[in-house]
Amino acid sequence: MSQANEKANRIATLPFSAHFDLASGLSNDYSSTKRPLSKMLGMYSDAEAFQVLVEAGDPDVYEFYELTMPDSANELLFGTSIVYPGRVGREYYMTKGHFHTILDTPEVYYCLNGQGYMLMENPEGDWKAERFLPGQAVYVPPRYAHRSINTGDVPLVTFFVYRADSGHDYGTLETKGFRKLIVDRNGQPEIVDNPKWSGER
Numbered sequence: 335m336s337q338a339n340e341k342a343n344r345i346a347t348l349p350f351s352a353h354f355d356l357a358s359g360l361s362n363d364y365s366s367t368k369r370p371l372s373k374m375l376g377m378y379s380d381a382e383a384f385q386v387l388v389e390a391g392d393p394d395v396y397e398f399y400e401l402t403m404p405d406s407a408n409e410l411l412f413g414t415s416i417v418y419p420g421r422v423g424r425e426y427y428m429t430k431g432h433f434h435t436i437l438d439t440p441e442v443y444y445c446l447n448g449q450g451y452m453l454m455e456n457p458e459g460d461w462k463a464e465r466f467l468p469g470q471a472v473y474v475p476p477r478y479a480h481r482s483i484n485t486g487d488v489p490l491v492t493f494f495v496y497r498a499d500s501g502h503d504y505g506t507l508e509t510k511g512f513r514k515l516i517v518d519r520n521g522q523p524e525i526v527d528n529p530k531w532s533g534e535r
């Protein structure tokens with residue numbers, strides 16, 4: 335097993351450190367998980383533009399580092415997320431987005447490079463888009479689904495920390511979508527209602 339893999343698979347009950355490049359977000363110590371566009375079927379509003387891009391080479395939309403930690407409320411998971419610049423139709427490249435399985439767990443993101451938004455919404459109907467700019471930290475409160483969106487032309491790099499037992503619930507948003515979309519309008523990001531959003535849970 336390589337030293338990198340040994341590190342990636344460690345159970346983090348001992349002190350350790352990890353490297354993440356400030357500009358690219360990439361790590362010398364770990365291997366990332368990549369999300370090609372084809373893994374986001376149904377998540378972009380322009381299905382035709384989605385299909386064209388997948389057939390033209392299926393670009394990686396984002397990648398992130400997921401450390402292995404004990405599934406415990408007494409541990410924290412951290413790493414970087416890198417959303418590449420691009421669009422599917424008018425909609426900017428973004429992460430799938432998720433609720434935490436333990437809904438009442440929060441998360442902190444700190445933007446290292448690039449620009450965009452953290453789009454958040456809770457089951458009670460509140461939503462908020464917070465700006466990501468280098469040096470800007472975003473607090474995702476308990477109960478809020480969250481999705482990172484790159485509205486710039488360089489990678490959007492964020493560092494995140496959350497409770498190690500939080501878990502990821504993708505199902506709710508896969509069927510319902512987010513209430514809001516962030517789309518390009520004459521070169522500027524605009525927040526609009528998601529026409530496909532369904533209030534039914």
Ligand SMILES: O=P(O)(O)OC[C@H]1O[C@H](O)[C@H](O)[C@@H](O)[C@@H]1O
Binds near residue numbers: 399413415430502
């Ligand atoms: O899980 P996604 O919505 O696809 O986003 C990818 C990743 O983004 C962030 O970095 C989160 O902290 C991770 O927990 C998440 O898995």
Ligand SMILES: [Fe+2]
Binds near residue numbers: 432433434480496
């Ligand atoms: Fe999360």
